[in-house]
Amino acid sequence: MKNKYIIGIDLGGTYLKIALFDSSLRFKEKKFFSTSEFSQPESLIDGIAEAVFEIIKENKLKNSDILGAGLGLPGPIDVKNGVAHFFPNIPGWIDVPVAKILRKKTGLEVFIDNDANLMCLAEFRMGSAKGAKNAVCLTLGTGVGGGLIIEGKLYRGSSYAAGEIGHMPINLKGRPCNCGGFACLESYIGNRRIATLVKKVFKKDIPLDEVSRMAAKNNSKAIRVWEDVGAKLGVALVSVVNLLNPDRIVIGGGVANAGRVLFSKIEEVIITRAMVVQAAKVKVFKAKLGNDAGMLGGALLVKEHSGGL
Ligand SMILES: [Zn+2]
Structure with a gap:
């Protein structure tokens, strides 16, 4: 060794x-x-x-x-x-x-x-989920990936496919997803979908990292974009928080750079919609290891x- x-x-x-x-x-x-x-x-x-x-x-x-x-x-x-x-x-x-x-x-x-x-294993051993007992990690990009730490161990599930938060449906009807399902979280907050929202709000294409910088400078349209993403992600996380009662949620990937506006919205949705006991315990962090x-x-x-x- x-x-x-x-x-x-x-x-x-x-x-x-x-x-x-x-x-x-x-x-x-x-x-x-x-x-x-x-x-x-x-x-x-x-x-x-x-x-x-x-x-x-x-x-x-x-x-x-x-x-x-x-x-x-x-x-x-x-x-x-x-x-x-x-x-x-x-x-x-x-x-x-x-x-x-x-x-x-x-x-x-x-x-x-x-x-x-x-990513979840690394954040748990060396990053923002270090010391957590139960943690949920997400990566936001073209796809929306997820990983679970349960009782201090990476939880892989019966066929090693647990943690697919991006493919949790958040609506009864919605767009078909590459996984074969429809109305998946990923089809609402994957990068391509956010880019479409940006075009609708700004009437032109703007790279997502630029939208993050604009939000940091209080641009109201940019804030609207990230609040919309945060609201949808927050709803999905309310289910996760109620189901797993984690102490930490760690969010990484390019979209996590949207910063305070995104994280505040997620926290607001969790606090207002998750069950009181679980909501009081969980804290949301940005991933540390990038x-x-x-x-x-x-x-x-x-x-x-x-x-x-
Ligand atoms: Zn899917």
Whole structure:
């Protein structure tokens, strides 16, 4: 265990992020690759293997120096068998045995899990959910991911697919969602949907980070956008708070940068609509680890499997 390095990998819709950590989970190196060049699962897995080779070679290490690689993927994962079932926002993946293929290609121990679970694991061990007993973590982006810590442990569910807060319906009728359902939270507050709302409110396209800056300067239209997002997310979280009675909710991803206006609205909805006992206990925090959470979670997954946690 000592002096062994760990590789953490986070695959998102836009970037493949890979990091080399030392055994204390300090970053030794971080690399980002665009995922747009990999249209097929095969080429994407090849790309991941190449990135692994590169980071090992550049740091003058050998495979025997690496404890393993942990990879976060944006969809439901069979954690036990290392199979990615499908990705709601990346087409072409059906029951791909990612861990087995990568083990063969790289010669390393490879473990995979859902990316939001890994973000949640990282925030729980090292970030805003540290010390919590029961926590709910969310990542807001193109998709809306979720992870659950229950009684101090990551809760994966009966087929390892728990925590899909983004696919909780928040209405009887609504837009079809990439998951096969409809009226899912994600179809109301995913980035694409917020961009449509921005266009409606401002009568033009404005990048979401700019809308966040405008809200910080009290622009009333920008505030309207984030209050609308906060109200919808708040309603979904009221159900989560009543169901799980968490002590913390941690919100990450680009949209979390909307700041105070978004968080105030979420808190207001929880306080006014959740049951008194649960609402009094829960606190809402912004995620602490930002873009690093997925890679750190990948490394923590390797530690978990190696008995190092
Ligand atoms: Zn859905």
